[in-house]
């Protein structure tokens with residue numbers, strides 16, 4: 534297995550190395566940064582949410 538497997542981001546469907554995706558939801562860093570596809574686990578920490 535020379536080539537590292539690529540996994541599709543669950544949001545933008547572009548492919549990234551596994552370590553580039555977030556563990557729980559397989560979002561790439563860009564999609565994760567937008568925050569639109571994330572669940573509430575992190576947002577609950579924000580008082581405005």
Ligand SMILES: [Zn+2]
Nearest residue numbers: 542545561564
């Ligand atoms: Zn993405």
